[in-house]
Amino acid sequence: MPSDWQPSCTMELLKLRARLLGQIREFFAGRNVLEVETPLLGHGMGTDPQLDFFTSQYDLPPKRQTLFLQTSPEFAMKRLLAAGSGSIFQICKAFRNGEAGRYHNPEFTLLEWYRIGFDLTRLMDEVEALFAVLMADLGLGPTERIGYRDAFFARTGLDPLAFDFASYSSYAEAEGLPEAADLCGNDPVLWLDFLFSHRVQPSLGDNVLTLIYDYPACQSSLARLNAENPLVTERVELFINGVELGNGYHELAEPAEQEQRFDRELALRRQRGLPVAGKDQRLLAALDSGLPDCSGIAIGLDRLLMLLSKSPAIDDVLAFPIGKA
Amino acid sequence: MAVYSTSEFRSGLKVMIDNDPYAIIENEFVKPGKGQAFNRVKIRNLKTGRVIERTFKSGETLEGADVVDVEMQYLYNDGEFRHFMVNDTFEQYQADEKIVGDAAQWLKDQDMCTVTLWNDSPLGVTPGNFVELEIVETDPGVRGDTSGGGGKPAKLATGAVVRVPLFVQTGEVIKVDTRTGEYISRVKE
Numbered sequence: 001m002p003s004d005w006q007p008s009c010t011m012e013l014l015k016l017r018a019r020l021l022g023q024i025r026e027f028f029a030g031r032n033v034l035e036v037e038t039p040l041l042g043h044g045m046g047t048d049p050q051l052d053f054f055t056s057q058y059d060l061p062p063k064r065q066t067l068f069l070q071t072s073p074e075f076a077m078k079r080l081l082a083a084g085s086g087s088i089f090q091i092c093k094a095f096r097n098g099e100a101g102r103y104h105n106p107e108f109t110l111l112e113w114y115r116i117g118f119d120l121t122r123l124m125d126e127v128e129a130l131f132a133v134l135m136a137d138l139g140l141g142p143t144e145r146i147g148y149r150d151a152f153f154a155r156t157g158l159d160p161l162a163f164d165f166a167s168y169s170s171y172a173e174a175e176g177l178p179e180a181a182d183l184c185g186n187d188p189v190l191w192l193d194f195l196f197s198h199r200v201q202p203s204l205g206d207n208v209l210t211l212i213y214d215y216p217a218c219q220s221s222l223a224r225l226n227a228e229n230p231l232v233t234e235r236v237e238l239f240i241n242g243v244e245l246g247n248g249y250h251e252l253a254e255p256a257e258q259e260q261r262f263d264r265e266l267a268l269r270r271q272r273g274l275p276v277a278g279k280d281q282r283l284l285a286a287l288d289s290g291l292p293d294c295s296g297i298a299i300g301l302d303r304l305l306m307l308l309s310k311s312p313a314i315d316d317v318l319a320f321p322i323g324k325a
Numbered sequence: 326m327a328v329y330s331t332s333e334f335r336s337g338l339k340v341m342i343d344n345d346p347y348a349i350i351e352n353e354f355v356k357p358g359k360g361q362a363f364n365r366v367k368i369r370n371l372k373t374g375r376v377i378e379r380t381f382k383s384g385e386t387l388e389g390a391d392v393v394d395v396e397m398q399y400l401y402n403d404g405e406f407r408h409f410m411v412n413d414t415f416e417q418y419q420a421d422e423k424i425v426g427d428a429a430q431w432l433k434d435q436d437m438c439t440v441t442l443w444n445d446s447p448l449g450v451t452p453g454n455f456v457e458l459e460i461v462e463t464d465p466g467v468r469g470d471t472s473g474g475g476g477k478p479a480k481l482a483t484g485a486v487v488r489v490p491l492f493v494q495t496g497e498v499i500k501v502d503t504r505t506g507e508y509i510s511r512v513k514e
Contacts, residue, residue, distance in 0.1 A: 048359070050356075050359065050360055050361060050362065098332065098362075098383070099354070099356060099362070100354065101353060101354025101355075101356075102353060102354070103354075104354055104356060176378075177380070179379055179380055179381075180380075183380065183381070183382060189360075189361075190361055192360075193357055193360035193361040193363075194361070194363070194380070196357065196360075197355050197356075197357055197360070197363065198355075198365070198380065201357075219359065219360070220359065237358070244357060244358055246358075247358045247359060
């Protein structure tokens with residue numbers, strides 16, 4: 001008989017998780033945000049070339065269909081918004097193939113919510129209010145809001161909006177990252193991913209919640225371009241103690257622009273030989289009928305639990321991580 | 326040789342990087358929610374012992390390094406090379422001082438040790454965790470002291486110098502932990 005039937009996390013953590021879910025539901029109930037459920041298994045999938053989906057078979061004779069486990073509930077939730085749901089939130093599982101590590105389990109729990117009529121600033125205000133409740137026990141310092149460009153420049157001396165191979169690679173060389181030049185080549189997007197995750201992110205949110213906003217346009221597929229500066233998008237990311245906790249947008253509502261971004265991602269997928277994804281036509285139709293002006297954000301609850309319980313690995317907060325699932 | 330993808334990286338895996346054999350010590354999956362996934366690994370160069378960090382794009386592959394640890398008997402030193410033998414096959418290997426390194430001070434004829442082979446040539450030598458060696462030189466201890474407090478240096482037959490209790494004398498055989506270089510006990514003949 002297998003000896004690994006026992007859960008990975010303690011009974012204390014089961015209680016901590018239950019308390020967290022209760023606090024979230026109470027928070028949104030108090031603000032009249034409706035809790036919804038959308039399918040985990042669906043016909044559509046995200047096109048983001050960085051996210052790998054799980055594929056499954058749906059047998060309903062005489063038909064056999066390919067369905068996908070959702071990498072995020074975003075598209076289905078936007079269809080609800082376009083249909084007139086008003087502000088909504090959801091706590092659900094999301095699935096990302098091939099992602100496993102200290103901070104990753106291929107099946108994980110997300111909190112995702114959308115606020116009608118909110119711009120990114122109001123969304124950040126709400127995130128701050130929610131974290132004040134959920135993370136009260138951590139005694140965090142006052143929340144920081146820093147533009148991506150400033151955060152990047154302060155730590156690297158480089159301008160993320162003006163890529164220059166010579167200065168980027170000499171910085172990496174001096175920082176003990178000689179492999180960066182080969183690995184990133186002339187791809188500014190890859191350089192930003194590399195330098196941000198190696199030299200910027202680790203020092204973000206030192207016992208405070210840090211909100212990084214105004215991401216470079218090349219770094220966001222579903223956010224609006226900033227009206228005053230089209231080089232950046234209305235995207236925000238959350239960090240505490242160097243851990244990425246969530247990602248939000250002032251949502252792109254323009255169907256033509258959305259379809260163009262889909263096409264660009266599909267072209268990238270073909271170029272890299274990744275599994276072919278289809279455009280979610282139902283999402284495009286929903287945007288076409290009109291997505292209300294809104295902002296939305298997703299937060300990884302397992303990582304919040306890691307911080308709350310000071311656990312070094314995601315396996316410590318999951319009942320049954322993938323190895324035991 | 327096998328080829329390993331980043332998802333197969335595990336502590337202990339031996340791979341080739343820049344034409345040198347390395348052992349993976351730690352592997353961390355680094356992935357921004359909306360961005361490229363990386364594997365940040367801590368690796369030890371098996372030729373130099375140096376530990377460095379290196380990042381790979383997730384999905385990249387590395388060639389495995391043909392590195393194996395083999396139990397061998399230490400035979401003798403001919404002045405230039407140390408000679409080792411695999412007892413089962415009588416196959417012999419030789420390694421110079423550069424390869425044997427610090428292990429030399431613990432190698433006694435006939436003792437078993439671990440020789441790390443890369444493409445069938447010695448890359449390094451690890452002595453057994455404990456060796457028994459004769460003291461060839463140490464100051465006479467204070468008579469009556471049996472506590473071992475304080476201690477004094479003692480030179481062993483292989484050239485190593487370890488701290489021993491005052492009551493231990495020249496000509497005695499002692500047991501030493503080669504990982505720390507510490508005296509463990511006297512060995513009764």
